[in-house]
Amino acid sequence: MSDSDKSSRRVEKPLSDVLSNRDLIVANPRYTLSILALLSLLWLLLTGEDWSSWLVGLPVVILATWSILLLRAPTEGRFNLTGFLRFLPYFIWESVLGGIDVASRVVSPKMRIAPGFLSYRMRLSHPSARRLFVNSLSLLPGTLAADLDGETLHIHALDRATDSDGELRRLEHMVAAVYEEDV
Amino acid sequence: MLDLMALLLILSGITFFFLGAIGLLRLPDLHARLHALTKADNLGLGLLIVGVALLHGSLLVALKLLLIWLLVLLGSATSAHLISQYALRRSRS
Numbered sequence: 001m002s003d004s005d006k007s008s009r010r011v012e013k014p015l016s017d018v019l020s021n022r023d024l025i026v027a028n029p030r031y032t033l034s035i036l037a038l039l040s041l042l043w044l045l046l047t048g049e050d051w052s053s054w055l056v057g058l059p060v061v062i063l064a065t066w067s068i069l070l071l072r073a074p075t076e077g078r079f080n081l082t083g084f085l086r087f088l089p090y091f092i093w094e095s096v097l098g099g100i101d102v103a104s105r106v107v108s109p110k111m112r113i114a115p116g117f118l119s120y121r122m123r124l125s126h127p128s129a130r131r132l133f134v135n136s137l138s139l140l141p142g143t144l145a146a147d148l149d150g151e152t153l154h155i156h157a158l159d160r161a162t163d164s165d166g167e168l169r170r171l172e173h174m175v176a177a178v179y180e181e182d183v
Numbered sequence: 184m185l186d187l188m189a190l191l192l193i194l195s196g197i198t199f200f201f202l203g204a205i206g207l208l209r210l211p212d213l214h215a216r217l218h219a220l221t222k223a224d225n226l227g228l229g230l231l232i233v234g235v236a237l238l239h240g241s242l243l244v245a246l247k248l249l250l251i252w253l254l255v256l257l258g259s260a261t262s263a264h265l266i267s268q269y270a271l272r273r274s275r276s
Contacts, residue, residue: 099226
């Protein structure tokens with residue numbers, strides 16, 4: 001008896017979420033449509049050109065979009081496509097340089113490395129912007145995220161002699177443009 | 184011609200994986216080794232995937248490979264971050 005009470009109470013909470021969520025879908029149709037389009041593309045990639053798979057795929061895509069809208073944190077920053085398209089080639093080019101840099105260091109007979117830690121004060125505030133920044137700086141030449149302590153990011157540098165600070169500042173500006181932040 | 188380009192890309196991808204492994208052996212400590220693993224392998228897999236996509240020649244497969252690359256990228260950056268955070272905190276305490 002008490003068990004069924006508990007479960008019915010548990011169902012009630014998502015229902016009220018659904019109602020508030022309907023406002024969100026109406027208020028931001030562009031966001032909802034782009035999530036729908038992205039997830040449909042994902043399903044297409046996973047199943048290939050097997051059109052009968054959409055019997056399962058369409059409901060799954062709609063349910064997944066719905067749950068993404070439900071779980072979206074209100075503090076997430078706005079996503080800017082132009083900023084992202086500018087970030088992408090920069091990121092790919094820098095990660096190519098990063099790979100070549102570390103590869104050339106380890107094959108030289110006397111490895112030119114002077115490893116050590118440095119601190120960097122992060123100016124980004126949105127969680128998603130920070131996530132993108134921290135994850136991409138580990139793929140850039142010579143830097144690796146080690147720990148986050150409030151605003152201060154502890155970074156391991158393969159060669160402390162290189163100007164990591166300017167590089168990080170540039171990356172931070174690129175990431176800020178993706179999430180429409182001012183830094 | 185396309186096959187030759189694909190072959191070159193795949194071979195250079197393998198080379199970067201190999202260099203990443205050399206870095207893992209030669210570099211002095213945990214953090215420096217993580218540099219080699221994340222960055223060299225990321226580039227190696229990227230080159231490998233472009234090569235395989237050229238060889239296959241289908242857009243759908245190319246996008247699927249791109250998705251795989253992104254997932255591996257996310258996975259390696261996240262796990263490198265976790266390992267280096269753990270090592271740094273343990274060395275301090």
